Amino acid sequence: MKTAAKVAAAWAGSSLAIIAGAAVVLLYLGAGGPDADDEAILDLSAEDAKKVQALVDKKLRLRERAREKTPEQEARKQQRANDLGLPAGQLLARKWIVLDLGYRPTQVQYPEIAGAVDEARWSLKIAFDHGDENTKSKSLTLTLADLRPLAQTFGDVTWNCVTGWSTKGLCFKGVPMQELVEFIREKATQEHGSKVWHEDWRWLFQSSPEGYTVPAYREDVMDGGFLAIADGNGDPLSIEHGGIRFVFPTLYGWKSCKWVSELAFLPKYRKGWWERVACHSRGRVAFDERWAKDAGAFWTLLSSCNMFYLRVFGDTFAPVMQISGQILARIVDFLKASLRLHNDQ
Numbered sequence: 001m002k003t004a005a006k007v008a009a010a011w012a013g014s015s016l017a018i019i020a021g022a023a024v025v026l027l028y029l030g031a032g033g034p035d036a037d038d039e040a041i042l043d044l045s046a047e048d049a050k051k052v053q054a055l056v057d058k059k060l061r062l063r064e065r066a067r068e069k070t071p072e073q074e075a076r077k078q079q080r081a082n083d084l085g086l087p088a089g090q091l092l093a094r095k096w097i098v099l100d101l102g103y104r105p106t107q108v109q110y111p112e113i114a115g116a117v118d119e120a121r122w123s124l125k126i127a128f129d130h131g132d133e134n135t136k137s138k139s140l141t142l143t144l145a146d147l148r149p150l151a152q153t154f155g156d157v158t159w160n161c162v163t164g165w166s167t168k169g170l171c172f173k174g175v176p177m178q179e180l181v182e183f184i185r186e187k188a189t190q191e192h193g194s195k196v197w198h199e200d201w202r203w204l205f206q207s208s209p210e211g212y213t214v215p216a217y218r219e220d221v222m223d224g225g226f227l228a229i230a231d232g233n234g235d236p237l238s239i240e241h242g243g244i245r246f247v248f249p250t251l252y253g254w255k256s257c258k259w260v261s262e263l264a265f266l267p268k269y270r271k272g273w274w275e276r277v278a279c280h281s282r283g284r285v286a287f288d289e290r291w292a293k294d295a296g297a298f299w300t301l302l303s304s305c306n307m308f309y310l311r312v313f314g315d316t317f318a319p320v321m322q323i324s325g326q327i328l329a330r331i332v333d334f335l336k337a338s339l340r341l342h343n344d345q
């Protein structure tokens with residue numbers, strides 16, 4: 001097939017998937033709305049009630065069976081991944097794909113990184129507000145001058161996106177999480193005394209100026225994670241790949257915030273952009289932690305479409321995925337706003 005025909009076919013297919021997907025999201029969000037009828041009152045004879053119960057049981061059994069994978073299916077999935085040296089359920093993309101909501105930090109919101117990171121003006125805010133008097137509006141600002149002396153080289157990182165593509169062999173210069181946290185702890189104590197830093201933080205909550213937010217669990221980010229300040233050669237990362245951004249190799253890509261501008265170290269879980277509609281709280285690659293429990297079916301369907309296209313069209317599919325993803329992000333944003341369901345907290 002000619003490339004143009006392939007792209008057109010991929011487009012048509014993914015548009016359909018998105019429209020179907022949006023309908024399902026709408027249903028899913030709508031069904032969880034405040035006026036869902038939880039306990040319908042039925043007036044059935046004992047015999048009819050039995051029949052209904054039998055039907056329901058049968059449906060439930062069918063659903064269970066559809067969910068279970070046979071050991072052979074599991075093994076095949078694992079084997080396919082092993083052949084590529086990738087985690088289960090991932091396919092190799094030759095290039096490091098740029099993937100985000102399509103909202104880029106603008107000149108107005110974030111002059112430091114519009115176009116390219118203005119390294120002299122870049123800063124990262126650490127917010128310590130824990131809702132008490134000691135920490136109220138207390139914060140800290142880190143600059144690149146703070147971070148550069150702490151940077152190390154990270155070679156051969158594999159990038160795993162939750163939608164099923166992976167890239168191998170990425171290299172970075174970055175500040176290891178341990179060093180970053182220790183630096184923040186010391187600087188916070190120096191500037192604000194001992195009460196702002198909570199030793200027992202559990203979640204790293206990352207935000208960027210265009211509105212992306214994402215929580216990542218302490219143990220996971222400490223497991224080889226780092227704040228990337230340059231590529232392996234020491235050149236700045238492109239703005240498309242997030243300029244100065246987090247990289248958490250044990251987690252799926254959505255946990256690593258691009259253009260990160262603010263951090264909070266939280267004692268309790270708080271959902272971010274994707275966790276509100278689709279994604280798992282932890283997101284560990286080794287445990288296949290992709291989707292939130294009740295949203296799994298829809299997103300599994302959508303990412304299967306994605307995998308299908310990736311398998312058939314290879315990297316030709318990347319721009320289609322990017323644009324479809326951006327359209328999907330707009331739909332989700334619209335639904336979030338209009339249904340006002342699923343609060344951030």
Ligand SMILES: Nc1nc2c(c(=O)[nH]1)N[C@H]1C(S)=C(S)[C@@H](COP(=O)(O)O)O[C@H]1N2
Pocket residue numbers: 096097098099100101102160161162208212240241242253254255256257258259260
């Ligand atoms: N600010 C921001 N960070 C983000 C995203 C985003 O949309 N906005 N997308 C996430 C997702 S889903 C992935 S896979 C990676 C993609 O990073 P890349 O574009 O450098 O491949 O960034 C993550 N971080």
Ligand SMILES: [Mo]
Pocket residue numbers: 099160161162163252253254
């Ligand atoms: Mo992703």
